[in-house]
Amino acid sequence: MAPIGRIGRYSIVGRIAVGGMAEIFLARESGPRSVARNVVVKRILPQIAEDQAHIESFVREAELYMRLRHPNICATYEFGEEAGSFFLGLEFVHGVTLRDLADRATRAGGMPLELVAKIIADVARALHYAHAQKNKSGEPLAIVHRDVTPENIMVGFDGSVKLLDFGIARFKSDQQTTTSNGTLKGKFAYMSPEQYRREPLDARSDIFSLGVCMYETLTGQSLFDRGTEFQTVAAILFEQERPSIRTLRSDVPEAIDAILASALERDRAHRCPSADVLERRLLEWLNGAGHIVRNRDVGEFTAKMFPERARAGPKLNRSDAVRESTAPKRNRSIETLAFRADFEEEEAKLARTQRRKKMAIGVVGGAVVLGVLAASAYAFSASTNRRADELSPAPSRQDSGEQPSREQPSREQPSREQSTTKN
Ligand SMILES: Nc1ncnc2c1ncn2[C@@H]1O[C@H](COP(=O)(O)OP(=O)(O)O)[C@@H](O)[C@H]1O
């Protein structure tokens, strides 16, 4: 599809989604000789680009994302700023959100239990990786995602499961500022009780949210959404009667019901203690029940639910408004940062390669000069010999047979240069 705009060094193909604070674009990144790949560009919405708190949030997301490299977390390639607006270059996930997958699968008879267990185990693995991050001095960073929802989990048509959008995650150091502008962020029906109580959060908050995602993926119904925000919050904080999932899906075994109940414990002191434990429990269940679920199985199911999307990619908005908003700006200034920590290393590597190149050029140059000198010396001595031969005719006939073989070294000269050049 022909590009319709440009952000940074990415050609914009169309808009995938507009969220609360950013727009998501499908884009192409090209390298030399027409090598190109799909990427996603996430750009802060122009209308809130002036809002300092949102910009802070976006910059934090960039910082955070760039630390995280995990197969179940959508990768960040670049953090950039163009003409005053920030953007991220992200790995493109060719797939659908867990929300879309669960909705469609529910209409088709329900998500297979073992696939749900595998998907949730993958997200738990990603969360545990993020939760366990430490700074350079080895102190825990206490990262909490805070926004684990079915919209922020993507399932690829290759079966890869990716957690997105660390948009409102915070480091331990600024836990006090979680509500910088007075509003609780996150999606109401997925927030943990302690999030509502504005307590300092830890990894267990994300486990609660992931439990809600799992419940909803299995049942196709919302667990806490009661229509109004007030009632939803009340359900999360106070509702005593929580119907067992088995009343909605009779094929859910007790073991899964127990795993869910533990993730959804209102009191985090009694909740499943870590994402690592949650992942292990799910894998133990899969193993014990004799399920072998490969990424491919997840991918094939997802592609079966969304054949058109698997073939043609995400639905794109290519309207005039989107074209307008991504039109290349004149005199645009672009600043980007691709993994600051790696930069120094890259620069050092570049300097080393350049030094090596210079040395190689020196060696090749030297070899060429030597070769030329040797050849001319040889030519000079040959002509002197010839002249000497002309003067003494008797031995010349004997030597004439050797003449070609003596020329051999001077003919080899160029080939020796070539091989030096290759080094
Ligand atoms: N890397 C990606 N690949 C494919 N689709 C994506 C990607 N990132 C986001 N999306 C789509 O855009 C939506 C919004 O993205 P998200 O990062 O969650 O933004 P927001 O901060 O607005 O919630 C997602 O629910 C998903 O449908």
Ligand SMILES: [Mg+2]
């Ligand atoms: Mg999101």
